[in-house]
Amino acid sequence: MTPLLLGGEMPHWSDHAPARGALLRELAATAHGHVLVVGPHEPELVEAIPARQVTVLVRGVPDADALAARWADRAGVQVCCGSLEKLAAVPAYDTVVALDGLDRTGSTETADLPWAAGVAQLLAVLRPGGRLLLSLANPAGLHRLYAGAVAPGDAEWSGYPAADPTRPAGLEPLRAHLRSAGLDVLRDWSAYPSPQSPAVLVNEDALTEPDLHGYLTSALRRAGLPDGPLLADPRPLAADLLRQRLAAALAPAWIVAAAYPGHHPSPLPDGLLTDGHLVRTSAGWTLSTASGPIPAGACLHDALLAAARTGDQPEFRTLLTTWQSGPHATVPADALLLTPDGDLHPIPSPSPSSSRPAGEGAAMGEMSALRCFAVALQNEGLAHLWPADGAAELLAAMSGHPRTPPPATRITPSTLRELTASHDRLAAQLAEARSQLTWYEQRTATLQSDLARAYKIITVLKATTGGRAATAVLGGVRRGKRLATAALRRLR
């Protein structure tokens, strides 16, 4: 198969880090009819589309060539290469998938297409009743607020996309834009932790539902870190984001499923998570992987931190004991829900390791759940309340099950806030150690001078008449003792 060159294609260009991951693949799998995939998506995502006819549009010729070679034997797949504006505005598709958003659909060869014009282009190729799956990265998303300093990459040849006045400034403006274009918004999701590879996709109703705060805090904590260098680990903010109703506003991206009016039989879940699909039923919020509604409650990790912060030692000890003496002692605290009646519920997870980001998962696996929590105490602003060494052992003792947890894997924090905290902690420890050293040195010096003084007194005392007499008596006694010992030895 040879890619179809539409114009504006870039002969030297290849897009890195395409839209990817299990959740986006699940969304792509809902596409039907003749499907158009616009922008960089991992090939596995395109392969998850059940439709017989799929057209893929990318802007880099090497990418198009690689995809064409991959699907050389797959009938019904067409690879196009060029910029979005060159796509013929013919309503030929039943579903348009743009899960990477529109920011990577233009090229160096064509003028930058305003966001609204890009969407209009996508809608122009949708058939009546057709469905659009569109992602929009949030320039004020948590991933950007916490982004470290990086030099602009080769892909950033044009202006700052967020400055485009046609780009919706939020989830509701995004929905409003699509509605005004004649579409029904079937479902929308806030995506965490990064726009290209979300591990949590949840709609706004769920994010603002108090009964789900505990579960979603856990989900956001377990979603991992955004891509790229970070100023701080955003996960400790999860509970506050939900409580302050900011989780949708600060989401790294929003994904919308919208459609021209028509019959849309396949219902979309309220949330897609690595734990399963989140669905609101008459019985409450449920996960597709578990029976019964998700229990309301708090994420144990945050409940423990809250008790530690307020200095509520009895509560902290109770929670710790409940956790460590129960059947879920090896389950990390961020994967447990604490219900109002004090019970702990593990969160169903199809594969626990998959809910951890790669790399971190391996490191965490070597640590016990308790050790993980001990590290969190240090990293989440409670270092001053706990000993720097042996926090996990102390926690074990507090839980009533004293033991030595496996040693911690040395993890150098990769984020500036945690690195600064770690630095401050080490600096404080060093200062304390120096103070202790000074104290011991002073103490030793005092003892040495006392000892020298004592020797001098002894010497002076030995020189007096009484002292000499005493020395002679002592010498006689020692000599008598030696003779007696020798006589006894001979008698034996």
Added chain:
Amino acid sequence: MHHANHYYGHSFVLARYCGFEADPPRIHGYLQHGWNIGDGLAPDHEFVPGIPTFVWSERTRRRAWSMGRRQVHVVGAPWAYLTAMEPEPAGDEREGTIWYPFHGWEGQHVEGDHDRLIAEIRDTETGPVTVCLYWQEYRTVRVRRRYEQAGFRVICHGYRGGWWKDLDPGFLARQLAEQRRHRRIASNRLCSAVFYGILAGCEPAVYGDPMQLQGEQDLFGGRSRIRRQWADLHGPKIDTATAHAIAVDELGADRLLSAAELRHLFHWTTA
């Protein structure tokens, strides 16, 4: 900085624009010297890290950025500065076509059928034809004679200079004067000369056997991409307004810098 900065007297034109009367000072950077579809510079160009590049158009800047180049400044083509400095005198009559057969550069050889090209030119052009050959072809008597025997006027704008030798400060001025004598400009490949001609007020045309260089490699999509991406500039008759807009874009004629700005970018502080 780089000897190619002086090709075709480019640095002299910019020095004049910046108010220098004598030889141009050294440009602190690499100046694009011909239209291309890559990063603006020759494929064999060697870069020194941290030295800026001065390209003609915003599109070239974007492309260069995407190829990892940084410190890329859009300054516009020296030709655009020249046409701005020397507006066309009113009332001059234009006649015929100036035709630029595709040529190789130093050390390159063109393979193609000149006779067939001559026939195509004859079939298309209605007025007198001036064929402008590159200095290599011009010196090749066999090639030059063919065009002369076809009844065309054969000229050469001169040697572009190289390695700081035989520099020709008047190259572009001669080319501009010659183009302004003609109503049309044509070539068998879209190239700098065609864009120059459009800016000089000629009606453009690109037609005929495009020929090829010995062992020519199609970098960045090559000939097929040029035909697709600039399809509006191909054919014996082209919409003049469209062509003008494209030429302004490609030569950066709408992005010329002030003399003060250019002096600052080039580190020309003595004017």
